[in-house]
Amino acid sequence: MSALDNRPLLTLESVDQPEQQLAHYQQLLKQHGSPLLVFDANVLRNKFESLQKALPGVDLYYAVKAHPDSHIVSVIDALGGGFDIASAGEMDLLLKHKISGRRTIHTHPIKKDQEIRDALRFGATTFVVDNLYELKKLVNYRSRIGVLLRVSFRSESAKVDLSKKFGCSPDEVIELVSAAEKLGIHIKGLSFHVGSQVDNAAKHVEAVHACHSLMEQINLSADKPLSVLDIGGGFPADYALAGFDIQTFCAPIRDALSALPSDWHIIAEPGRYLIAPAVTSITTVAGKSHRNGFVWYYLDDGIYGSYSGQLFDHAVYPLQVFRGGEKHASIIAGPTCDSIDVVAENILMPSLEIGDLIVGHQMGAYTAATKTRFNSLPDAKLIVENL
Amino acid sequence: MKHFKETLYDAVCQEYRIDKMYFESKTSHQHLMIFHNAQLGRVMTLDGIVQTTEADEFIYHEMLAHVPMLAHGNAKRILIIGGGDGGMLREVVKHPIDHVTQVEIDQSVVDMAIEFLPKHSNGAYQDPRLNLVIDDGFNFVKNFANSGEAKFDVIISDSTDPIGPGEVLFTDDFYQYAKQCLADDGVMVTQNGVPFFQADELQNTQQRMSSLYSDMRFYCAPVPSYYGGFMTFAWGTDNTGASAPELSVLQQRFSALGIKTRYYNPAIHGASFALPQYVIDSLTPSTDNIENGQ
Structure with missing residues (x-):
């Protein structure tokens, strides 16, 4: 079993006014689809x-x-x-x-x-x-x-x-x-x-x-x-x-x-x-399952896309979810067929539902720059705010 | 952009105020502008380098056209390579020629110059003696060399710099094919940069042309917007009489032509072949430079 992924994880409890943030991200997704990268000029x-x-x-x-x-x-x-x-x-x-x-x-x-x-x-x-x-x-x-x-x-x-x-x-x-x-x-x-x-x-x-x-x-x-x-x-x-x-x-x-x-x-x-801090990734939980004692969440963006920096750039991006409560050992995986396409392995987090958002912070550098077109999946669209 | 800063050199650059932008096109790898500057009139730049300005283009065009034409004395068939702005053509058609072919790689440059730099061509593109060919200058001389068509008395290479769209016009093959397009007593001239800053260009041209012509030399004129003092023009011919005609002969030809010039005159013609010592010295570089870098 892989070691615990102890990157920063923001949950409902750790952020002020998460509702406002969530509403903003949901609005962006409604307008532009998922996944997104949001650049705040x-x-x-x-x-x-x-x-x-x-x-x-x-x-x-x-x-x-x-x-x-x-x-x-x-x-x-x-x-x-x-x-x-x-x-x-x-x-x-x-x-x-x-x-x-x-x-x-x-x-x-x-x-x-x-x-x-x-x-x-x-x-x-x-x-x-x-x-x-x-x-x-x-x-x-x-x-x-x-x-x-x-x-x-x-x-x-x-x-x-x-x-x-x-x-x-x-x-x-x-x-x-x-x-x-x-x-x-x-x-x-x-x-x-x-x-x-x-x-x-x-x-x-x-x-x-x-x-x-x-x-x-x-x-x-x-x-x-x-x-x-x-x-x-x-x-x-x-x-x-x-x-x-x-x-x-x-x-x-x-x-x-x-x-x-x-x-x-x-x-x-x-x-x-x-x-790095000027760009935020927004992904959507497209699927969920329970396998080998873990809760698996399958996102619509991953290692072959915006999270490519976890592989090429050795970066570990802080994540944010809009749920709270009890945490479970979870695995966050990307959308491709490849087993390497895992964003976080053995991370403790609150239970999510299909359709929930997972936000990646500090995701402006060496992220989109090194994405691939594997599986011919669509890229995360870059949305610009405060230009 | 409110100012244009030339990108020709790293440690120094000339800067022009852009008073009015007339035309700008950015295609992949190419950036062309025509703008007005209070001091220099309309200015054309390509890839960060000044190509021509209304205020001083006469120096360049008169010297690159009239020197070979009047030295030859009976130039009837002329070839201009490049020169899309039309300034060279304007000067060439002032002579009693039978025919001029101009080879320009891009029709849009000609169209754009007629519209935004009208004083350069001044109607010359309407001259019935003109055959305007839209082709790569290199292709043209290569094909023409073996075509059996009547050769040219004067060839003028009015190119951009050696880095960019005109780079094939600075190759050994180009010079060889061009020579094959030239009549036995013909003269070829090319623009050759500003040796104060670009001595290498002078040496490269000398190496390429001196093996092809019994008389290969440079002449020069200062063009203010080609920053750095004298610009040199390369001169190649097997017609040794054309290189140093008597002043009285030039005067006679020039007055017979009956044109007004602003830089060229027969005395300047002869004097322009006298090179400053730094130019002469840079033609014979010390050999311990390039080969022995290590």
Whole structure:
């Protein structure tokens, strides 16, 4: 028997005015059908502003991959944010909003020549590399671009390791910068990603210190000084509903950044922190049964849909039901035929009825972005509020 | 968007105020705008790069048309590759030619330019000597090269930048086929970027063209909206007499033509082949660059 699923579960007893919430969700389902993802633009605005306050002077580039949606892009655009992009599809999305390539950084460390050309046509001029093969690909375009060298600093606490696959070791930085100089390519700064959803900022701080000293050392002799530091992402979503405070989280990063020369450009690529809390999933219990001592609930959305992040992103989303009372060992399963399509296994919850709603919170990042079309089931429709 | 910021370079960019938007089209991978700017008149941009402005297009079009035409002295059959805005055609039809073929990849660019940049073509698309072909410039020269049709006295490649819809016009094969479309004493010219910022483009063109023509060189003119100082034009011909005609000969041809120009004159024609030293130096790059990156 699998271990108890102890994710946050909100029930009738744990929420103020659940009736109002329920009525709102039911109204949305009545209007748009089930399942849904509900994007509240005000939450995104609020998170963007909080992160700006937590990291003053840092330019924020929304990681489009976290949730490549047109409405989300329009909100970030209106807030004056930049965009971290990695593919032609993401560029097309920005082009629809007439967002200039000057407001983007192309962060994919591995690119085909056609992808570089597409990015240049789109207007991106900042590219990221982490090795000599990639640097050489940029020689033909060297007059147009500025390059960030991605350095690897792994965080032990990261739920998603982004330094295993990409990033050069700090020892290689000086050699690569000098190789680039010989190739006529301007390395304008360093970038790092400590990983996604980290517990604390210790690795950010270590990386900022290390990059600071590398850049200072290079700038003693470089033709063209390095002046950009991209501190990546990693800012967590509050999946534990524990009242995460971004100001506190970022305080040590602020301290580390305050030691940098004031004319350096500091940028960050937040995705999850901004968009996770702004999107809520609403699913409907389509079926129920009692099997092997568990109550099984079959939803109309699951691992192959909006909950795909539980598989690909190692996220565990807080759930909410609108029932109370005695709790039973339950299993919440998705709609596909596959046994892996289980949202929560061995979770204690009040008894639900067919037609009840199950709401997933903090479901904006790496959810719809990684959904599949398995079983040809319809996607959860994205509904926008407070745009 | 209230301002246009060019995306040609990372560390610097020119910014134009958009005073009135006349036309904007966004298709997959392509973003075209025509807008009014108080200083420059109507401005056309493609994929974040200024293509032409009403205020300074005369410099570009006069120099890319009149220099080869007047140097040749008896150019009757002309081929324009690209040039959908019609400015090149407007200058070419001022000459006593028999025929001009213009190859433009996209009819909608021509239609859009006639409607929103009317001063560029100024009626030239109505000229009875024009054969407008809607085709890829590369396909055209490839097919024409083996067609047995009468060759061209002057070929003008009025292309976009090497990255984008015009990229095939910067390949070895294009230059080879184009040469096969050119009469023995013909002249080919191409736009070649702003070497202050784009020295690589100059070297690439030199490598491609110098093996094809006994006389391959560059001439230049500053076009303000192509930010960065001199723009270069590549010149290729086997007709060595055309490259440096006597000033008196040019003066005679120019006055016989009886047209008013705003940048071109016979003295500028000759002088434009004198290159600034930084341009000459960038044509002979030190070899320890690309090959020995590691």
